[in-house]
Amino acid sequence: MPFKFIAFAGAAALFAIPALSASAAPAQAVPKDAPKDAKVWAAAQAAKPDQLKLLQQVVDIDSGTGDVDGGRKIAAFLSARLKALGFSVQSVKAEAPSLPDNTVATLNGTGKGRILMIGHIDTVFGPGTVAKRPFRMDAEKAYGPGVSDEKGGVIEGVYALQILHDLGFKDFKQIVFLIETSEERGSPGTQGLIKKLVADADVELNLEPGDLPDALTVWRKGSTTFHIEVKGRAAHAGIAPQDGRNAAEELIHQIKADEVFPKSGDGLTANLTVMSAGTRANIIPENAEAQINVRVRDQADFAKVQAVLEKNAKTTLIPDTKVTIGREAQNYPPLPNNPGTDALAARAEAIYGGLGMRIARAGNGGASESAMAVAGGIPALDGLGPAAGGFHAETEFLMLRSVTPRLYLLTKLIQELGHQPPPHLK
Incomplete structure (x- = not known):
């Protein structure tokens, strides 16, 4: 699909980003290491074989941006899994032509926090890529088109929700999982939907891959x-x-x-x-x-x-x-360093600390939907998918050692934020 663009009539910015100074959100003490949750850790460990099996099934479907058939196949696959967990699943027509529908899965609970999870299933690879280099693993890494950008994160999201379902966790007001289909082109089919979902959320968790060796993304270009x-x-x-x-x-x-x-x-x-x-x-x-x-x-x-x-x-x-x-016409604003993201990163560091592990904070030039969440006034934490590298190239890989800790981290973050959502940005 040809890119849509606008001729310049002036220098107006497409997004207004709130000023994010140190006073933009109430100061929060850095959490101490959270005690290890044995039940969640055991569930994350037990999930790994099936998690990787589902990842293989999704990676082995071509779904480059604009591949309507591939996007539909993956959406149908994942929608069935989410419906089985009690989610109400809706297909939302893309806001631009020649794109698959987006998937919005919603589950209501009994607590306070309104959590928005965002992942994308489109890749930068064209039709026939899977036939040339399907999913494979060695002792350290998984490979394949979109394995980490961002199918690994999307599958991690599904399994975090599976664990919470199996534990009977309901201490949240609402969880919304947006699985979108045009992120690699700046979300031309989803930007209006993202703004709408952000307006009804307290926090956004983004399933883009973590940077190496094991880092969260706290700023983006x-x-x-x-x-x-x-x-x-x-x-x-x-x-x-x-x-x-x-x-x-x-x-x-x-x-x-x-x-x-x-x-x-x-x-x-x-x-x-x-x-x-x-x-x-x-x-x-x-x-x-x-x-x-x-x-x-x-x-x-x-x-x-x-x-x-x-x-x-x-x-x-x-x-x-x-x-x-x-x-x-469509682009992403920057995700600036901001106290809301820093507070979420501190929570994540504490959760990892409970496992006896350390997670870093990083930033990069890859844009994402988290910037739109912050622009919309809610805290966001990015790079929650498995640690990975080689993006947008045949060398793309996912670090297998990060699969279980990252699943544990996402699951615990949802639990904590459902129980006590963070303050909105000012």
């Missing part, structure tokens, strides 16, 4: 993609090339002019990801386009990039070519 479109003039490349205006050459000029932004690092980055130009070898290209993926820690940096791209577009190397700058 915001993400969007800019488009550079060049209009030239076609001509016969052999008989009258001088009559043409080469859009591809002008695109190259624009890309070189834009190489003022860092390509890597913890701050703003801008990277060329897609290029296209021309139709035949004997025609001077009339059209050319490039996509620049931009990641930022500060929302204002999107406007800075826009300004540079638009300024460069006014100066062309190839005469009579026209350069237009656009930006995709």
Whole structure:
């Protein structure tokens, strides 16, 4: 499905993020190590074989973003599991064309906390990938398309809910599990739904994979993609090339002019990801386009990039070519460091400490729905899936040693937050 983007009419931000200073939420003491819950730990250990079996079944279904059939198959598979746990399961039509429906599973309890869990089943891999490299394991890792980004986290979510069901846990007001289908493209089919669910929640737990060696995600960059479109003039490349205006050459000029932004690092980055130009070898290209993926820690940096791209577009190397700058309509804001997330991370550290283990805090350039939760005013904790690496590549893997501790962590967090939800952000 082609990306939708908006031409610039100004520098308005798509999301307003509340100021998150140290006073944004009431100060909370760092929890001491939580005593190990023997019942939950035993249940998490016992679940591992079936958890990995279900993960294999889901990984071995191609579900790249826009694969409607694959998304439907996985949704049907998981919906049946959630219904068996007493959840009311609803298929919600995607907000953009050519995408599978999203799945919203809801369970009401008798306590206080309204917990929103979010995971996605779409991957960056196209049809036929599973046939080439299906799910497999060695002594340390599991492999396969989407094994960690993010099917491992989604299956972890299902099994945390299974454990809570088996223990008869009802000390929460509501648990909502959103399984979405377009995260890898910035959630164009889900953003309105996410905002609606956030408005009816006290906390968001995100099932993206944890960073290595074993870390939670407490900050993320915001993400969007800019488009550079060049209009030239076609001509016969052999008989009258001088009559043409080469859009591809002008695109190259624009890309070189834009190489003022860092390509890597913890701050703003801008990277060329897609290029296209021309139709035949004997025609001077009339059209050319490039996509620049931009990641930022500060929302204002999107406007800075826009300004540079638009300024460069006014100066062309190839005469009579026209350069237009656009930006995709959907993107994620940054997830900033904030006291609400820090307080949740402290709870997670205490739970891990009860196992005699340590979990770190980290951040990265991968965007996620947690940024929308914080923008909506509720605390969020990200990177709760199994620790993993090699994302968006054939090397993608999930660390098997992290499966049981992460399942235990998620289950205990749900119990604690159901009993005592955190304060909203101010």
